[in-house]
Amino acid sequence: MDKEHLFIQRLTNPSTKEVAYKELLTLYKERLYWHIRHIVKSHDDTDDVLQNTFIKVYKNLENFKGDSKLFSWMYRIATNESLTHLNKNAKRLKFSSEELQQNIITNLKADVYFESDDIQFKLQQAIATLPEKQQLVFNMRYFQDIKYKDMSDILETSEGALKASYHIATKKIEAFLTQD
Template sequence: MNPLDDASLLALIKNPVTREKGYRLLVTNYQKQVYGVIRKMVIIHEDADDITQNTFVKAFKHIDKFKGDASLFTWLYRIAVNESLNFLKKKKKHDFFTLENHEKRMASYLDTSPYIDGNDIQRLLQKILLKLPEKQRLVFNMKYFEDLSYDQIGEITQTSIGALKASYHHAVKKIEKEINGD
């Protein structure tokens, strides 16, 4: 099945007769991408799964507030990013984790989880990314892994393109430094 454009999805969702079908198609069209951005932020599969579900629940509850000034993709990503960042803040506060302990826990998960596949280089990159500040990690993930443009990332994060380019540049430099052992 080909993904529907935003206007068609919204028309289905806004019609009480086809609302449920519209929601199902919205999830089908965007779940993989939304899960991907969340997973790269929170690492742990079960957490990413829960946050993905929360993202779509929040989107469903607030679909009437969607203005259409951005794409549904951008709007969902914005919700997913905010949900991920809020989750990480709550997790650190609730578990009384220092940033270093949190990084070690996530790195350990990368080594032992059956949900993580990939070779040693990919695991190393993921571990290095855990050391980045959340905003830099988010921008790097969206630019490098998701191949989003700075315009798209700017819409999602509501950040200026200049600040995004700086975040990405700093992230790349820190990654290079870690890989080179400097």
């Protein structure tokens, strides 16, 4: 049995669950934070979504079938929680998803946790113009260097479609960044 299956057994065994879950938090908290942060942009919202993600992971460990890697399953939960959070905000503010993205980017400059120069801000503006799926693919590949195979498990999309989405996204971002 490989390390991951042994770890999953520890996560689902009542006598070792708490200690194993703390290890899980240590292993994935920062990676998931940045994955979520690239989607929702705001530090405070990221913290909320991250907390919700780990609560869902904890409550649903018994239902994890092992069809994918634990990492992929957790990223799928984090992605869904992030998108749900954005959709709730859009409805609450009566914004379209495009208007919400532009609002988020506008507020990014005021976020004390967002440290960047003008180039990074312009890149975030460019990413915000992409459709949701292209944003996800670009962020996961560019910022987190997630392999297409893992991304395929997380987003439940073929590797070919993901490569095409990334290629199109980079072309759109390049065009945005080079326009006057």
